[in-house]
Amino acid sequence: MARQKIFGFIELADGTEHEDFRVGLPSKLQAERTARARNWDPETQHNQVAAFTAWHAACKVHKLIDMTFDEFMDTAVDAGVYHEDPEDKNPESDYAEDPTRADQSDDS
Numbered sequence: 001m002a003r004q005k006i007f008g009f010i011e012l013a014d015g016t017e018h019e020d021f022r023v024g025l026p027s028k029l030q031a032e033r034t035a036r037a038r039n040w041d042p043e044t045q046h047n048q049v050a051a052f053t054a055w056h057a058a059c060k061v062h063k064l065i066d067m068t069f070d071e072f073m074d075t076a077v078d079a080g081v082y083h084e085d086p087e088d089k090n091p092e093s094d095y096a097e098d099p100t101r102a103d104q105s106d107d108s
Contacts, residue, residue, distance in 0.1 A: 008021050009054065012072075030056050055072045
């Protein structure tokens with residue numbers, strides 16, 4: 001079985017965007033600890049956990065942004081994580097698609 005690396009992306013209200021940054025073990029473990037401490041259910045609050053994981057990797061590991069998680073949530077337009085499949089290099093999203101958008105296909 002091929003190993004899947006996890007990457008993150010964030011977009012802030014001021015137009016700042018960071019994509020394709022690696023989400024490593026420290027961010028994964030901190031997301032688990034924080035989810036338990038804040039009583040987040042990863043099944044029903046998947047986007048919350050994914051946003052935290054992306055924030056942690058961007059802020060605490062890669063130093064791409066400098067803000068608390070609450071500040072991040074106040075200004076974030078989008079954030080999440082995805083798995084890269086090393087076999088076909090087609091990332092598979094690890095967050096829910098926006099149900100309010102009518103057309104989410106890439107066939108534009």
